[in-house]
Amino acid sequence: MKIPKRLQSLADDGLIDEVITQLMSGKEAQVYVVSSHGEICCAKVFKEAKQRSFKQAVAYQEGRKVRNSRQARAMSKKTRYGQKEQEDAWLNAEVDALYRLADAGVRVPKPRGFIDGVLLMEMIRDAEGHAAPRLDDVTLTPEQARRYYDKIIRDVVRMLSAGLIHGDLSEFNVLLAPDGPVIIDLPQAVNAAGNNSAQRMFERDVDNMRRYFGRFAPELLATDYGKEIWALYEAGDLYPDSKLTGYFEHDTHSADVEELMAVIDAAKEEESERQARLQDDEDGD
Numbered sequence: 001m002k003i004p005k006r007l008q009s010l011a012d013d014g015l016i017d018e019v020i021t022q023l024m025s026g027k028e029a030q031v032y033v034v035s036s037h038g039e040i041c042c043a044k045v046f047k048e049a050k051q052r053s054f055k056q057a058v059a060y061q062e063g064r065k066v067r068n069s070r071q072a073r074a075m076s077k078k079t080r081y082g083q084k085e086q087e088d089a090w091l092n093a094e095v096d097a098l099y100r101l102a103d104a105g106v107r108v109p110k111p112r113g114f115i116d117g118v119l120l121m122e123m124i125r126d127a128e129g130h131a132a133p134r135l136d137d138v139t140l141t142p143e144q145a146r147r148y149y150d151k152i153i154r155d156v157v158r159m160l161s162a163g164l165i166h167g168d169l170s171e172f173n174v175l176l177a178p179d180g181p182v183i184i185d186l187p188q189a190v191n192a193a194g195n196n197s198a199q200r201m202f203e204r205d206v207d208n209m210r211r212y213f214g215r216f217a218p219e220l221l222a223t224d225y226g227k228e229i230w231a232l233y234e235a236g237d238l239y240p241d242s243k244l245t246g247y248f249e250h251d252t253h254s255a256d257v258e259e260l261m262a263v264i265d266a267a268k269e270e271e272s273e274r275q276a277r278l279q280d281d282e283d284g285d
Contacts, residue, residue, distance in 0.1 A: 006045045007032065009116050016043065016120075023131055028187055033131070036120060041112055044119040046091050046187070095119055097164055097189040104162040105240065106155045107182050124175045124182045135171035135181065135212060145216035151180045152209050153225050156202075158240045159183075160233055165190040165198055169205035171212040192233070199230050224248040 003011050003019050010016045017035040023042065024031045032043045095114040098121065102110055112120035124132040140148065152174070159165065166173070166183065167190040175182045192198045206226035214221035223246035231248065232238040 004030075004032065004045070006116070006118060007034070007043060010043070010118060010120075013115075015113070015115065019043075028185070033123060034120075036112065040123050042109065042121050042123045044094075044121065046117050046119070091117055091187070093189055094185075094187040097186040100162055100164065101159060101183075101186075104158045106158045106162075107151075107177075107180065108186070109182065109184060124177050124184070126176070127178045132175040132177045132182065135174045135176055138176055140213075140216040142217040145213040145220065148176075148181050149209065149213035149217070149220055152183075152213075153206070153229075153244065155181075155183060156206060156209075157229055157238065157242060157244070160192055160202065160229060161238055161240045163192050165192050165195075165202045166205050167201045170208040202230055203227060222246075 001019055001021060003016075007016060007019055011019075015036060017037065020033040020035060020040070022030065022032050029044050029046045032045065034041055034043045092114070095111060098108050098111040098119075101108045109124055110122040112122070114120070126132045135148075156166070156169070166186060167188045168185065169183065173183065173185040175184055190198055190201055192202070195201070203226035206229070210220060210223055210225070225244060225246055227248040227250075228244060228246065229238065229242075232242055
């Protein structure tokens with residue numbers, strides 16, 4: 001097929017030998033099947049910010065590291081430079097996540113490089129060599145559902161141990177290869193330690209997987225890996241090989257309202273005293 005404009009510079013530089021076909025077009029990017037140095041790969045072409053339909057970028061970007069304080073100030077002020085830096089950070093997020101997760105043993109497409117807003121990566125195929133289907137497009141046996149669910153849970157544990165949360169994990173963002181599920185689509189990857197919504201996003205990811213696999217093996221619906229894993233993470237006891245039970249004992253104790261009100265009153269009194277000291281200092285000047 002004719003080489004798309006966004007891939008032309010890669011072809012000119014010899015990074016792409018041929019564009020074979022377009023694989024998909026989504027809210028964030030277009031994906032093409034290409035030949036690169038004789039190997040069949042995927043080229044993910046990220047759309048420009050004004051063309052993207054993903055509207056929750058701010059919630060996902062909270063806690064991401066930036067290169068320096070100048071970049072952080074510009075991004076917070078939303079200057080033209082800051083918007084460009086924010087866009088670059090968004091585009092690099094998936095690349096950084098893929099390298100980091102591949103090193104952590106998570107089954108993701110192996111990255112090959114990121115050039116001019118185009119991510120070259122491993123093409124995930126099925127047993128016949130065709131593009132692997134998404135989980136949403138397959139029907140599983142109960143045994144397959146149990147096995148694949150276990151693998152996904154192990155991978156989200158590895159991800160969290162590496163400090164990352166997918167943030168949008170569902171049957172639409174997992175491919176099924178001969179060796180099992182492969183997690184894809186990570187531009188919104190969340191910094192687990194620096195995002196105030198991290199726990200909610202993590203538990204939502206795990207619950208999405210529980211509901212999906214529970215269609216084929218209903219007993220999986222009774223598991224509660226999300227809260228169990230997060231509790232281990234918060235306690236500093238989560239490791240890639242942590243043993244899990246799939247169950248979590250919820251706190252059923254009622255809140256001590258009197259104790260809570262006493263804490264609030266004490267905080268108010270402390271703040272009043274602080275304000276009084278400030279006023280005295282100003283009067284003294």
